[in-house]
Amino acid sequence: MGVTVWLTGLPSAGKSSIAREVERLLVRGGVRVQVLDGDELRENLCADLGFSRADRDTNVRRVGYVAELLARHGVVVLVPVIAPYRHSRAAVRRHHQSCRTPYVEAYVDTPLALCVARDVKGLYAKQRAGTLSGLTGVDDPYEPPEQPEIRIATADRTVTESAGDVLAALIQRNLVLGVHG
Amino acid sequence: MGVTVWLTGLPSAGKSSIAREVERLLVRGGVRVQVLDGDELRENLCADLGFSRADRDTNVRRVGYVAELLARHGVVVLVPVIAPYRHSRAAVRRHHQSCRTPYVEAYVDTPLALCVARDVKGLYAKQRAGTLSGLTGVDDPYEPPEQPEIRIATADRTVTESAGDVLAALIQRNLVLGVHG
Numbered sequence: 001m002g003v004t005v006w007l008t009g010l011p012s013a014g015k016s017s018i019a020r021e022v023e024r025l026l027v028r029g030g031v032r033v034q035v036l037d038g039d040e041l042r043e044n045l046c047a048d049l050g051f052s053r054a055d056r057d058t059n060v061r062r063v064g065y066v067a068e069l070l071a072r073h074g075v076v077v078l079v080p081v082i083a084p085y086r087h088s089r090a091a092v093r094r095h096h097q098s099c100r101t102p103y104v105e106a107y108v109d110t111p112l113a114l115c116v117a118r119d120v121k122g123l124y125a126k127q128r129a130g131t132l133s134g135l136t137g138v139d140d141p142y143e144p145p146e147q148p149e150i151r152i153a154t155a156d157r158t159v160t161e162s163a164g165d166v167l168a169a170l171i172q173r174n175l176v177l178g179v180h181g
Numbered sequence: 182m183g184v185t186v187w188l189t190g191l192p193s194a195g196k197s198s199i200a201r202e203v204e205r206l207l208v209r210g211g212v213r214v215q216v217l218d219g220d221e222l223r224e225n226l227c228a229d230l231g232f233s234r235a236d237r238d239t240n241v242r243r244v245g246y247v248a249e250l251l252a253r254h255g256v257v258v259l260v261p262v263i264a265p266y267r268h269s270r271a272a273v274r275r276h277h278q279s280c281r282t283p284y285v286e287a288y289v290d291t292p293l294a295l296c297v298a299r300d301v302k303g304l305y306a307k308q309r310a311g312t313l314s315g316l317t318g319v320d321d322p323y324e325p326p327e328q329p330e331i332r333i334a335t336a337d338r339t340v341t342e343s344a345g346d347v348l349a350a351l352i353q354r355n356l357v358l359g360v361h362g
Contacts, residue, residue, distance in 0.1 A: 032255070034254065045246060048229045061225075065225045066226070069215065073251065073256050075254050
């Protein structure tokens with residue numbers, strides 16, 4: 001049974017690290033997994049899109065469309081993509097529902113101060129230096145999920161612990177088998 | 182083992198009908214199949230693209246990218262999309278090769294006169310009436326494959342016979358099992 005797990009959250013919240021760790025653990029268990037990397041998809045599917053509200057919405061819908069195609073064929077699809085707008089995320093959820101494909105929203109809930117301290121891609125520094133604008137969570141909106149299936153508080157926890165939250169939620173929903181249980 | 186089968190050919194050559202028939206036969210055999218419908222993808226992934234040379238190229242590359250993602254996870258992906266330019270098709274083939282994902286080009290080789298007679302979507306009529314321009318094979322280029330893995334001559338043959346050509350080629354390459362052999 002496939003599923004799309006959308007990991008939404010601020011830049012440097014830990015979305016990609018958690019997705020890669022979930023991937024590592026599931027692949028070890030023989031599960032088909034695909035991480036849809038936001039930067040790679042922007043290059044290959046969304047080179048026309050920038051970071052305006054409309055473009056971010058289109059980006060999220062396109063990624064959601066591809067995720068559903070994979071998930072319907074039994075792949076666990078992990079999507080570590082910011083997806084700042086509630087209505088875009090809701091559209092992706094509705095699309096999955098209309099296809100009867102499982103969908104799970106995982107909110108990577110990391111305080112902004114911690115994201116700024118991590119600043120994996122140097123985006124917060126660039127914004128502060130004035131060489132980048134429209135950064136989600138700083139000078140561009142981020143609308144946190146109200147009822148995510150999974151809420152992952154990453155502060156003071158390891159990536160493996162956070163990945164465990166995702167795995168537990170998938171096992172609980174019978175979306176992957178807990179083979180080592 | 183997944184594979185992308187790209188069915189290239191003129192409008193109304195029979196690409197979609199053959200793809201749907203291959204799908205029907207493989208699904209009956211328990212194989213995971215996905216037809217990537219050109220019109221649906223244009224709506225969902227390529228709404229920004231028109232029919233200029235550059236846009237057609239980008240369209241083909243995006244569809245090829247999605248096809249590879251599915252094929253690498255064991256899906257037989259059937260792509261009935263015109264793909265008029267050799268260099269775009271070559272790019273999709275190279276992308277699959279770089280991912281070590283099987284790729285098969287099937288040239289649906291139907292004479293233009295027969296395509297015009299079929300005119301499933303009424304495109305040739307519109308072009309003749311002057312309400313459409315840039316129609317592949319008429320007033321826009323179509324570069325036929327030089328060495329396709331499969332050449333399907335559809336004149337005087339049923340869709341099921343043509344679909345059989347595709348299945349035979351896949352079985353011959355060990356890409357699907359000939360379960361009823």
